[in-house]
Amino acid sequence: MQTVIGNLSTWLLPLLVAFVLVTGYFRNVPIYQSFVNGAKGGFGTSVRLIPHLVAMMVAVSVFRASGAMDFLVTALYPVLHWLHMPAQVAPLGLLRPISSVGALALMTDIFHQYGPDSWLGQLASTMQAASDTTLYIITVYFGSVGIHRIRYALKVGLLSDLASIIGSLIAVVLLFGPMPHS
Amino acid sequence: MWTGRMAEVTHALLQGAQSGVELSIGLISVIAFWMGLMNVAEQARLVQALARLLRPVGRFLFPSVPADHPAMGAILANMSANLLGLGNAATPLGLKAMQELQKLNSNRETASDAMCTLLAVNTASITLIPTTVIAVRMQYQSHDPTAIVGTTILATAIGTAVAIILDRIFRALSHRREKRCKQ
Numbered sequence: 279m280q281t282v283i284g285n286l287s288t289w290l291l292p293l294l295v296a297f298v299l300v301t302g303y304f305r306n307v308p309i310y311q312s313f314v315n316g317a318k319g320g321f322g323t324s325v326r327l328i329p330h331l332v333a334m335m336v337a338v339s340v341f342r343a344s345g346a347m348d349f350l351v352t353a354l355y356p357v358l359h360w361l362h363m364p365a366q367v368a369p370l371g372l373l374r375p376i377s378s379v380g381a382l383a384l385m386t387d388i389f390h391q392y393g394p395d396s397w398l399g400q401l402a403s404t405m406q407a408a409s410d411t412t413l414y415i416i417t418v419y420f421g422s423v424g425i426h427r428i429r430y431a432l433k434v435g436l437l438s439d440l441a442s443i444i445g446s447l448i449a450v451v452l453l454f455g456p457m458p459h460s
Numbered sequence: 461m462w463t464g465r466m467a468e469v470t471h472a473l474l475q476g477a478q479s480g481v482e483l484s485i486g487l488i489s490v491i492a493f494w495m496g497l498m499n500v501a502e503q504a505r506l507v508q509a510l511a512r513l514l515r516p517v518g519r520f521l522f523p524s525v526p527a528d529h530p531a532m533g534a535i536l537a538n539m540s541a542n543l544l545g546l547g548n549a550a551t552p553l554g555l556k557a558m559q560e561l562q563k564l565n566s567n568r569e570t571a572s573d574a575m576c577t578l579l580a581v582n583t584a585s586i587t588l589i590p591t592t593v594i595a596v597r598m599q600y601q602s603h604d605p606t607a608i609v610g611t612t613i614l615a616t617a618i619g620t621a622v623a624i625i626l627d628r629i630f631r632a633l634s635h636r637r638e639k640r641c642k643q
Contacts, residue, residue, distance in 0.1 A: 283610030283611060284607075284610060285610075286609060286610040287606050287610040288606065290588065290589065290606075290609050290610075290613075291589060291606050294588070294589065295497060298497055298500055298501045298504065299497075299500065301504045301506060302501070302504040305503075305504045307503040312496075312499050312500045313497065313500055315496075315499055316495045316496040316498060316502075317492040317493065317495055317496030318492075318495075319492075320488055320493070321492065323491055323495070324485065324492075325488075328480065328484040331480035331481075331484050332477050332480035332481060333480070334480070335483070336472075336473055336476035336480065338476065339473065339475055339476030339479070340472050340473060342472070343465060343469050343471070343472035344465055344469050382592065386479065386483060386600070389596070389600040390479075390600070393600070393602075394602035394605075395604065395607070399602075400607065400611065403593050403597060403612075404608050404615050406590075407593040407608060407615075407616075408587065408612050408615035408619060409583075409584070409616075410585065412583040415579065415583050416579060416583070418551070419554060419575075420579075422555045422558055422559070423562040424569070425569060426569045426570075427569055427570040427571060428571050429570065429571050429634060430576060430630035430633075431575070431576045431579045433630065434580045434583075434626045434627050434630055435580065435583040437626055438580065438583060438584040438619050438620075438622050438623035439583070439584070439619070441584070441619045441621075442584060442615055442616060442618065442619030444618070445615035445616070445617070445618030445622075446611065446615040448615070448618065449610070449611035449612075449614035449615045450611050452611075453610060
C-alpha cells in the first residue's frame, strides 16, 4: 500500500502532462499556442488572490500569536483525542468547509512552524487538498436555480468533509507512518 | 491584554500581510503552468472523452435522470472537469446541470434527489492533482512537493465513497418520511 501511494505521487504528474500533450498532438491542437493562451490567465488569477490571502494570513497570524488558537485547541482536545486527530490541524479542519483561502493560510502557518515535509505538514497538505468549500458550493449551486429547501444536502456535505479529513489522516498514516512523538 | 502577547500580535499583523503577498506571487508559476496544460486538455476534448467513460457511473448515481436528457450530459461533464482538476470549467458546467435538473424537478423551491446527489459528488470530488497545495509546498522549500498526491487521491476516494453512501441513506430516509406523511 505504502509503495503504491508513493509511486502514484511520483508518477502521476509527469504521466498526466505527457498524456495531455500526446492526446493534444493527435487531435491536432496547436499545443504551444494553446498552452500559452491558457497560461496567460495564471498571472491574473494569482494576483487576484492577493487581497484575500493578505486578509486571511493576517487573521490567522493574529489568531495564533494572540493565544486564541491554543485556547480553541485546548477546548477541543477531548474530541480530537477520541478521533486520534492531532490538535495542531484542528483549526484547519474546522475552517476548510467555510473558507478555502482561510484554510490555505492555516496550512502555510503549519508549514511555517513545522515545515512542509514534516508529518504535520503532510497531513495539513492532504486535508487542504482533499476537501472542498462545501458551504460555498451549496450556496452557489442552489442559489443559481432558486432552491430554498435544500433537504439533507448540507448534512451530507459536512459529514463527507469529516470523512475526507479522517481519510486524510488514514492516508498519511499509511504512507508516512503514525505521528512521531516530538 | 489577557495573555500579555500584544507585541507578538503587532508583529503577526505585519508579518501576516507580507506572507500573504509573497504567497500569492509564488503561486504564479504553478498556476500558470497548470492553466496552460489544462487549456491544451480542454481543446483536446479530454473532458468529453472522460464524460463518455463515466456514463455508467452517471446512470448508477442519478437513476431519476433519463440517460439521454441534457442534464445527464452536463452532470457528466461537471464530474469530468472536477476529476481533471479543472475548477474554472467545473463550476459553470455544474450550474448548467442544476438548471437542467430544475426542468425535471416537480417542486421549484425544493431540491430534487438528483440535485442533492450532484451536490454530494461536487463537495467531495476525487482530486487527482492538488495544484495550489503543490505550489505552496514548493514555496516553502519542500523536498518532495508532490508527495501528497497519493494521500490526496486516497483521502478523496474515502470522502467520495462516504458522500455517495450518505446520500443514498438520507434519500431513502426522506422518502420513507414522505410516505408516512401521506398515509
